Amino acid sequence: MARSPDRRPGFSRRAQYGIFTGYVIAVAGFLAGVALLIVSIVNPSAFSSVRGTASEIARPAGEAGAETRAAGQSVIAAIGAYFQAGRQNAALSREVAAARANALTMQALESENRRLKALLGIVDPVMKPITAARLIGSTAASARRFAVLSAGVSQGVRPGQPVRSAAGLIGRVIEAGPGTARVLLVTDPENVVPVRRVRDGLPAFVEGKSDGRIAIRLLNMGVNPLKRGDVFATSGSGGLYPPGIPVAVVTDVLHDGGVGHLASDPADADFVVVLPVFQPAAVAALGASQQAAGPAPDPSEAGGGN
Amino acid sequence: MPFPRLPDLPSIPRRPEDLVRQRINRAPSPLLAAGLPWLAVMLASLVSFSPVIASAPVVPPLAFMVFLAWRMLRPSLLPLWAGLPLGAFDDLYSGQPFGSAIVLWSAAMLVMDSVDNRLLWRSFVQDWAVACLMMSAYLVLSAGIAGLAAGYPLPLVIGPQLLVTLALYPLVTRAVALLDRVRLLPLRTV
Numbered sequence: 001m002a003r004s005p006d007r008r009p010g011f012s013r014r015a016q017y018g019i020f021t022g023y024v025i026a027v028a029g030f031l032a033g034v035a036l037l038i039v040s041i042v043n044p045s046a047f048s049s050v051r052g053t054a055s056e057i058a059r060p061a062g063e064a065g066a067e068t069r070a071a072g073q074s075v076i077a078a079i080g081a082y083f084q085a086g087r088q089n090a091a092l093s094r095e096v097a098a099a100r101a102n103a104l105t106m107q108a109l110e111s112e113n114r115r116l117k118a119l120l121g122i123v124d125p126v127m128k129p130i131t132a133a134r135l136i137g138s139t140a141a142s143a144r145r146f147a148v149l150s151a152g153v154s155q156g157v158r159p160g161q162p163v164r165s166a167a168g169l170i171g172r173v174i175e176a177g178p179g180t181a182r183v184l185l186v187t188d189p190e191n192v193v194p195v196r197r198v199r200d201g202l203p204a205f206v207e208g209k210s211d212g213r214i215a216i217r218l219l220n221m222g223v224n225p226l227k228r229g230d231v232f233a234t235s236g237s238g239g240l241y242p243p244g245i246p247v248a249v250v251t252d253v254l255h256d257g258g259v260g261h262l263a264s265d266p267a268d269a270d271f272v273v274v275l276p277v278f279q280p281a282a283v284a285a286l287g288a289s290q291q292a293a294g295p296a297p298d299p300s301e302a303g304g305g306n
Numbered sequence: 307m308p309f310p311r312l313p314d315l316p317s318i319p320r321r322p323e324d325l326v327r328q329r330i331n332r333a334p335s336p337l338l339a340a341g342l343p344w345l346a347v348m349l350a351s352l353v354s355f356s357p358v359i360a361s362a363p364v365v366p367p368l369a370f371m372v373f374l375a376w377r378m379l380r381p382s383l384l385p386l387w388a389g390l391p392l393g394a395f396d397d398l399y400s401g402q403p404f405g406s407a408i409v410l411w412s413a414a415m416l417v418m419d420s421v422d423n424r425l426l427w428r429s430f431v432q433d434w435a436v437a438c439l440m441m442s443a444y445l446v447l448s449a450g451i452a453g454l455a456a457g458y459p460l461p462l463v464i465g466p467q468l469l470v471t472l473a474l475y476p477l478v479t480r481a482v483a484l485l486d487r488v489r490l491l492p493l494r495t496v
Contacts, residue, residue: 022385022386022387023386025385025386025387025390026386026387026389026390026412026415026416027412027416028387029387029389029390029393029408029412030389030408030409030412030413030416032390032408033389033390033393033405033406033407033408033409033410033412034405034409035405036404036405036408037403037404037405037406037408037409037451038405039404039405040403040404040405040455041403041451041454041455044403044455046404047404050398050404051398051404054398054399055398055399058352058355058399061352061355062355065355065356135359136355137354137355137356137359137399138354138358138359138360138401139354139360139363139399139400139401139402140353140354140356140358140359140360140363140364140365141353141354141363141365141366141367141368141369141400141467142363142400142401142402142448142452143363143448143449143452143453143463143464144401144402144452144455144456145361145362145401146401147359148354148355185361187361187362188456189453189456189457190456190457209463210362210363210456210463211362211363211463212360212361212362262361265361266359266361267358267359267360267361269359
């Protein structure tokens, strides 16, 4: 097949000028894009209001999609459960028996904990969640990992607030529009979360690898104490994330750290909960000291960068 | 209400042209004829609001693929500067730093123009090969720009996405070809 001849205008001056103008606008568009790109890399929040408005407009489509996702998952789960009913029943009976024993131990520990805390005079800050919402979209085609939340400023969502599901940490809010907000997922390379090993409190931080897994970096160098199956939860240092939210499970041990899977896959989460910033005073102090010290190499490493 | 029997159900015609009964004294609707390519690309940009919440880049860049397919099927339908508005719209939803799609889509239009000037003949395999080169470059540069914005070296995570994208392109061109026939349905009375 020969290419179409409609780009040859013949002797018409008007058509020739039209084509020339098209080239000029195309090159100007390219240059304008370069300028916008530089602006948005230097100042990532420069276009947040435009993006917020855009997600507001697309919000109904996303909510319909979120409901479809929940329905589809329950259908698949129901079919799977039918096939495994017998085996699952036996396993669950065993688990319930074990859990009952554990629950009694937990009750005893809890009362002891309360008593000890009263002795030391510690008052637990009550963490009242800000709102529950759905994840209605994600940047599935880009190497950056963002999700769109179906709640915004009108529900009290502000940038910096952590987002979790029932199973674990999802990420933190970075831009909030009137009815939607943009969440930086834990798997984004820009998101660095201070964590500790649940078993013994070994400090570390996790960093997204952008491919669905996360890198676990240890603070103390030396012999790598990680084992496969180790669970890491937020440590609360930095003041942004409240302590004790599960983040990652180690799947591969490397010589200077490890690679883990998410404790909570955002694709499985039906509803997510937006929590208040754990210690706003700490975050504010951190921000002020960073401003005074000049640009840090990576402000989010301390967990306080927004 | 009785269950409708199969012969009673209205059948969907095999060809989009059969949707319209009367063809004499009819012409394509100008709005549909000119606007459908733009609408198709913009709808493909909204794919990030699909039910899948991905933890890794797995979904092919559908908007760019539809854009490229329209450009290859009907070279003069989208103006040369179409990358500017359509890219800006895609940037609002893709999660890339704003401006990334404007640059890459505008560049793609200019590159396609010079490809058209050099390769005088068109064929399926050649179009697919050109599209493969363009889409690979697009994905690598997109990931590079995203890595630049995140302050993180280029993550080598686009491999699976790249393979899916290259394999899926002929399907996208088929869908666009179908849309092109819908575009020219004789709906307007002359």
